[in-house]
Amino acid sequence: MPLEAFQVLSAALFCIGLYGVLARRSAVLILMSIELMLNAVNINLIAAAAHMDQTAFTGQIIAIFVITVAAAEVGLALAIILRIFRNRSTVNVDEVDLMKW
Amino acid sequence: MSEPLFVIVAILTLGGGLGVVATRNVVHAALFLLLSLVSVAGIYLLVFAEFLALVQVLIYGGAIIIVLIFAIMLTRSQEYPRISDNPQWPLAIVAGLAVFGVLAASFLWNLPPASEPEGPGLAKIGESLFTKWAVPFEVVSLVLLVALVGAIIIAGRAGDRE
Amino acid sequence: MRIVDFFLIILGLLVLFTALSVVVLSLTWLERKFLGRLQRRLGPNRTGPMGLLQPVADAVKLVLKEDILPSSADRAIFWVAPLVVLVPSFMLWVTIPAAENLVLRNVDMGLFYIIAFSVITILGLVLAGWGSANKYGILGGLRSSAQLISYEIPVIMVVIAVAMMAQSLNLIHITNFQLPGIQSITPETARLEAGIQNVPFAVLQPLGMVIFLIAGLAEVGRTPFDIYFAESEIVGGPFVEYSGAHWSVFFLAEYMNTFIIAALTALLFLGGWHGPFNPTSPQWLESLVGVVWFLVKTYFVILVIFWIRGTFPRLRIDQLMAFAWQVVVPLSFANILITGVFMYYGWPWWSLTLMSLTLSSVIGYLIYKHVTAPARKVAEVYNRRRMIERQPRRQAGRQSSGPSAGPEEAVSGG
Secondary structure (H helix, E strand, C coil): CCHHHHHHHHHHHHHHHHHHHHHECEHHHHHHHHHHHHHHHHHHHHHHHHHHCCCCCHHHHHHHHHHHHHHHHHHHHHHHHHHHHHHHCCCEHHHCCCCCC | CHHHHHHHHHHHHHHHHHHHHHCCCHHHHHHHHHHHHHHHHHHHHHCCCHHHHHHHHHHHHHHHHHHHHHHHHHHCCCCCCCCCECCCHHHHHHHHHHHHHHHHHHHHHCCCCCCCCCCCCHHHHHHHHHHCCHHHHHHHHHHHHHHHHHHHHHCCCCCCCC | CCHHHHHHHHHHHHHHHHHHHHHHHHHHHHHHHHHHHHCCCCCCCCCCHHHCCHHHHHHHHHHHCCCCCCCCCCHHHHHHHHHHHHHHHHHHHHHCCCCCCCCCCCCCCHHHHHHHHHCHHHHHHHHHHHHCCCHHHHHHHHHHHHHHHHHHHHHHHHHHHHHHHHCCCCHHHHHHHCCCCCCCCCHHHHHHCCCCCCCCHHHHCHHHHHHHHHHHHHHHCCCCCCHHHCHHHHCCHHHCCCCCHHHHHHHHHHHHHHHHHHHHHHHHCCCCCCCCCCCCCCHHHHHHHHHHHHHHHHHHHHHHHHHHHHHCCCCCHHHHHHHHHHHHHHHHHHHHHHHHHHHHHCCCHHHHHHHHHHHHHHHHHHHHHHHCHHHHHHHHHHHHHHHHHHCHHHCCCCCCCCCCHHHHHHHHHC
8 A cells, every 4th residue: 555545544534533623512522532633643653654764663663652642641631521520510611611701 | 455455444444533523422432432543553554563553452442442431431421411513513624624635735745755564573663662762761651650640639539639 | 365365264263263162161061060069069960961061051041031121221332342342352362372383373472462452351341331321330340440450460561571581472482482492583582591491481480370360360350359240249240231142242251261361371381282292293193282282281270260269259349459459560560570680690590480489478478467467366365365364263262253254354454
């Protein structure tokens, strides 16, 4: 498979995730869409490293770091969501707007 | 042989992604996300990155989805009104399509010099991680530690800190 | 890939599935007979000679039972959960070698593949508990995921220590490494083998084998770690609303997982298909004897697992989690540490055995003291009271009332 196929797939997945972040109301669903975006980036990095950088495979090492940081971020974001839910009984991000203008 | 496989795995990935952003039931969205992430592991296998495919299954399929389902359970997301979309979703579609257009054009415009895909093998990744990328490795483990300690403190029991 | 290869793989999968079903049926029969004998009774002996048709009767009963779907349960999740539990268990079997050339597909990172796919089973249990729309189901699902995730860590660490010794994640390489006199696999391993005698890893890392068995038992959910789905504790936990054919899927998955843990112990620690009487010349005879040795070792480990089930009481969930995080996880890290020290300094092979046994006996002694502390305290108080109770009779008749009055006075006075 040519490299462009993987890259266009990664772009499509990224844009699906982008739509999810912009259009969903529940914080948990937004978090899932962010995971989709991170995975799209990983596909791009790994495919590019496998096709072009066959001595050092830098992209795949960086993809490992991206997976790790994404895992940490999911844990932390869910802790924040739980806290917000405990205080306001909602996970709707439109209702958490005390500090808005 | 890899062409039909790629098409199947790509359909599963994009289908799972569309399921995440389009369904109204939160738990179904988590299951679609699982499908999508395991299909991404399949894509990694297509470029012979076996170690990363297994890491993807282990971490995403085994840990992150479970944490997401716990969060769905604890925030009782499925009991609240199932209006899960913003009123600005048409704008979101336009934005998504625009970004996709720009990205696809940039990927297809100047094709970089690419050869047949090759996998690194576990020994090469391990060597790289512990010699050239040792400092980022340690920093990332510190990031994990700080994030998890922070998560425990933030989500601590009600009344623990007050 | 040619069509012939494709059909060979399909045939291999069918053979594997049949063999697994036969093994699971034999395990159910073996367990009930063995537990019966441990408990001084006969076990099933009415259905067929020696109860050999009992698994068939069980299967027929389960299939004929009505499949109940609770009305407020989410139908999709209710149906998907047994699949998410069964499919990874079956996928693991594709890479387990029964003899050197009897493996469906030997993956180069076989051990890592096994670890990665055994973590997906946890998700199936959470979904099963959640999809049942039952309080106790959800509670059981949450507890099961906590237990399984906690005990996944020692399994991974012990497997890392074994991979460090064998310098490979390939199951066939690891098993062949345990054969005395084997040639080195790569030039790097030749350097390390100077210090490692090619003995089964049970001799080199007894602590590793014990941790693998304990954590593996907790992973599968067998007694003494089966509180999350025990009938008398939480009414079946995540499986409470499943009946009939659905429940038989979970039952099948549990026995397949038990067999996997036993097979992995036999491969990683006991030397797999190697034995004293292995012929090398005719290919089919070598495979056959290899499979026989593999099954003998695996069934031996399974009998030990059943023996543990018949002997120990169940651990409470907080005891279980305390045991995991305070004992097993630090021990598994210490196991990696001593393996690394041994490999780095190039000490002789018996030094690892010595360190391993010392660590396990120290920890075992500390656990013994901690667990028997209440009983020892009671015994100490009892002995002290008896010694005090003997003294008033030797004094000059002041407290000549019977022995029943003495201890109360002595205890209230002292």
